[in-house]
Amino acid sequence: MKNNNNDNNCKIILIIDTSYEKNSIFKDEFCMPITNIINQIPSFEYEIKHFSEKINYKKYDKIIIAGSSLKDFEYLNHLNKFEFIKTINIPILGICAGIQILAKVHGTNLKKCKEIEITKTITTKQNKLFEGEFDTYSIHNYSINCPKEFEKLAKSKKGIHAIKHKNKEIYGVLFHPEIKNKEIIETFINL
Amino acid sequence: MKLGILFSGGKDSNYALFKTAQKHNIVCLISLISENKESYMFQSCGNEFLKLQAKALNLPLIEVKTKGEKETELKDLKKAIKLAIKKYGIEGIVSGAIKSNYQSLRIQNICNDLDIYSINPLWQTDEKNYLNELLKNKFEIMIIQIASYPFTKNMLGKIIDEKTKTELINTSDKYSISCVGEGGEFETFVLNSPLFQKKLQIISSEKIMESENGGYLQIKEMELIKK
Numbered sequence: 001m002k003n004n005n006n007d008n009n010c011k012i013i014l015i016i017d018t019s020y021e022k023n024s025i026f027k028d029e030f031c032m033p034i035t036n037i038i039n040q041i042p043s044f045e046y047e048i049k050h051f052s053e054k055i056n057y058k059k060y061d062k063i064i065i066a067g068s069s070l071k072d073f074e075y076l077n078h079l080n081k082f083e084f085i086k087t088i089n090i091p092i093l094g095i096c097a098g099i100q101i102l103a104k105v106h107g108t109n110l111k112k113c114k115e116i117e118i119t120k121t122i123t124t125k126q127n128k129l130f131e132g133e134f135d136t137y138s139i140h141n142y143s144i145n146c147p148k149e150f151e152k153l154a155k156s157k158k159g160i161h162a163i164k165h166k167n168k169e170i171y172g173v174l175f176h177p178e179i180k181n182k183e184i185i186e187t188f189i190n191l
Numbered sequence: 192m193k194l195g196i197l198f199s200g201g202k203d204s205n206y207a208l209f210k211t212a213q214k215h216n217i218v219c220l221i222s223l224i225s226e227n228k229e230s231y232m233f234q235s236c237g238n239e240f241l242k243l244q245a246k247a248l249n250l251p252l253i254e255v256k257t258k259g260e261k262e263t264e265l266k267d268l269k270k271a272i273k274l275a276i277k278k279y280g281i282e283g284i285v286s287g288a289i290k291s292n293y294q295s296l297r298i299q300n301i302c303n304d305l306d307i308y309s310i311n312p313l314w315q316t317d318e319k320n321y322l323n324e325l326l327k328n329k330f331e332i333m334i335i336q337i338a339s340y341p342f343t344k345n346m347l348g349k350i351i352d353e354k355t356k357t358e359l360i361n362t363s364d365k366y367s368i369s370c371v372g373e374g375g376e377f378e379t380f381v382l383n384s385p386l387f388q389k390k391l392q393i394i395s396s397e398k399i400m401e402s403e404n405g406g407y408l409q410i411k412e413m414e415l416i417k418k
Binding site: 029118178 | 210211214215292296299300302303306307308309310311312313314315316317
């Protein structure tokens, strides 16, 4: 799927749909809000692929791993499909289910953390995507334990809200920036 | 998946129903009948004719009355959803939420508490594209309530066709308001959709204005007719 930009020099953002099956009803809810943001940024287009599909990662400029429904944890049964994260050198942003996948692939577990609310997120380490304290749209029952290859970037009262790989441009956020903090997605795409 | 839908009779719940029904089995409509016209969560105009829409859709309708006050409304909603789980075995709730974090988070919380899916197929949808989709799929939508400048009495009873769509888009561009009424600027009632087996026809109605830019269409009589 592509936006209407016909520029041949367009860079392509891969959005990975983490919902339980390809073309599920949740694709519209969790992937399309991200596409609305990419459509507003010149020289970028997008493709949405479900995690179960065969993907040629080399053709993409950046990768966004989208969130999924609160009750949908099917992606945790297919973590082998996300092993590519360890080997490629493309910037990645994991959102909600995406940060959980980053943690699990790097060997740490999820941690009970129910936040279905507008949450106060506090930056704990200076980074390229955000700063200070800000309100975020959160819908999750689990946060993560930070893998040793990553550092914490932000927290809420209840748990980790953002991480970054120590040596690569791989970010994870527990909240949904595509809903309330669109500038974070824009900044990531323009990295 | 067996699902129930939060149903107001307006375009958003009807379009969410249409989109979801292409992939899942919608088994009941759930409607909160709010006594408060300023309801925080639910459209309150046109409720009396929901039964006719349910008949047109050939789906059972669960109606639960609510005073429409901020938090009791949520308790009443939870009660209605519990009833739908018990009676029809639903595994999830569909809503027509587009932009409202307030509405979306509260429904997500209730579904999480009851361990069922919350499904929002119109979430963050592009509003202008959405209007086009409604017309492309031949939804017949009437504006039945207005609550914002610059809308006046002549908007009441209008069908959203190409001309009205252009008027709504131009108005939204000029006054920075939502062209789909997401900020409560106007409310709608659906007279026909691809899922209706019969269509609705208004026999008599009256425009009631409460201020220059606030009023509603009081539908007095309506019937189901062949499509």
